[in-house]
Amino acid sequence: MITLQVHLGDRSYPIFIGAQLLASGGLIRDRVDSRQIMIVSNETVAPLYLESVEGMFADRIMDKLILPDGEQYKTLESFERIISALLTKGFDRSCTLIALGGGVVGDMTGFAAACYQRGVDFIQIPTTLLAQVDSSVGGKTAVNHTIGKNMIGSFHQPRCVIADIATLSTLPRRELRAGVAEVIKYGLISDPELFVWLESNVERLLDLDADCLTYAIRRSCENKAAIVAQDELESGIRALLNLGHTFGHAIENVLGYGNWLHGEAVACGLCMAAALSMEMGMLDAADYDRVVAVVQRAGLPDSPPAELDPNDLSAAMAVDKKSRAGRIRLVLMRAIGDAFLCEDYPADKFRQILESGGVPAP
């Protein structure tokens, strides 16, 4: 088992990465000393892993809430269901919430923990690759609004993150691929070595090779933890973690939440950001091709559906937390592993990328 630390003063916490962490049990039990424990999961994950987590807390007052599965349920309504469950069962401020599932469960449970009685503890047990490499770490919690993704939320750090790679054996292929999108992202932001590693290992990663999974998760979490430690509340450098996400969130929103997976939309967003970076004369054409090639080898989309209206996409992109004064700010790349926040990209080239679905000019 690997242990990483997210350094945030008195909000610091460990990330545990390894195989069979849920089966062993003691690790999780030792991290939760609350008398009352609420496990939040979804209809897909609960039948697989809820029982083993429940089994760890036979000596506590324990309850569970099983939500429907999918991004379309990451709503204020689901948030209210969690709060109501806690109140109905008489949970007090010393309770702990356990998020058992993917990014949707983690984001909603974290937001409920942030707001219940003005803040209670929670831990993350991510069961998808995407959640293990990205969303479970860093304390971003949120629900979606029909107008924009993650628009209602807060920063609330978990007490620990437990990434059990054994849970990935039951993950649908499509979701596994979606998780790879965020690993590619870290390579493109600041870790060219990780990107090169992916070029050699993406197929092995998708084949659930344990060493590859562990490496990809550890390296992704190291990248994220380093950035979050510098800028917990995203007043600066943390915005770089949004590479591909401004395009991606807009695609998710316009297609309707739950149609494309978050990671699929991000993969497409990475290619569009790479295309614009190349059009602006920054990213080499050869490196642009490398980005698209890895995305394709991961079985992820490199352009949005043809029927997607560029005007809709542009409008949805304006609803972004990085936007200022009506101006969309983008994370772009000077090179593979060198991302930056850009406010003054040329409008015509941006427009062209939207209209061509991310394909650069010939």
Next chain:
Amino acid sequence: MITLQVHLGDRSYPIFIGAQLLASGGLIRDRVDSRQIMIVSNETVAPLYLESVEGMFADRIMDKLILPDGEQYKTLESFERIISALLTKGFDRSCTLIALGGGVVGDMTGFAAACYQRGVDFIQIPTTLLAQVDSSVGGKTAVNHTIGKNMIGSFHQPRCVIADIATLSTLPRRELRAGVAEVIKYGLISDPELFVWLESNVERLLDLDADCLTYAIRRSCENKAAIVAQDELESGIRALLNLGHTFGHAIENVLGYGNWLHGEAVACGLCMAAALSMEMGMLDAADYDRVVAVVQRAGLPDSPPAELDPNDLSAAMAVDKKSRAGRIRLVLMRAIGDAFLCEDYPADKFRQILESGGVPAP
């Protein structure tokens, strides 16, 4: 004009107290440098003061949302209305929300500011005595749940608080009285001098004597700021500010939000806490009488409605953020100006206070 400072490191902010602060305008304008400003108010306050606040920001992108007036609207639904208004109008993360109204408007607007895009700035312009002496200061934001008051919320400090005593001239008498309850509370917690002052001045205060209002607001805010600076997130001493509130919140909940004003329920709660403190042999009978006398002179209730079922009250009290392991924790008084958090009060005496409506045993 008096300026107090709430000392909270990089979240420190000033409280301005004085007459005609809204009319002068510059003070508020100078504190808000956002391009986009959303004023949230209610149907009672907006016709009186919205225009002057709007007038300050003619050079900005400004919008407003007018909510219905009353505790029964302090809901997740109203919260969502604020979020939707911000999204619909394209407000970005650099915007500022202005809460113009009483405690309900302040708590909901603050909570929306805490959660919109994971946190934006807000300022408080409290227009009720209760909000000026208590709820606008200290960063507690929340909405109610049918099961319990303020159960969904967060700590989010405003950028400044502007308490214009001129706004109290339009405040209904009943609401003015309700505000006095919180002033009495500060006297009972830790400021015996303020309590003695109230014994001499409560009628002048209710007659809107400007010096009295300014003194009561300043002194209350000084008390609150000192406690909040020591314990922003209520892990200890801040719980004392809940004197009278465990009883009070339960009364509000059982009667239905909006029937009794918050301050009325708190006044009653103060008397019940005093009665239990006396029954336990701590508070002198003479001091208990002084508490009830001031509450009565302020025109506030000293016992709950006779029809209120003690079992309902007890059940509602268990839904309190101070409760641990099913045990209700109470703030009680050793003397006037000496409150403390009590876990081990005698159950029979507690029960007797609930059954007698706060009247001590003969």
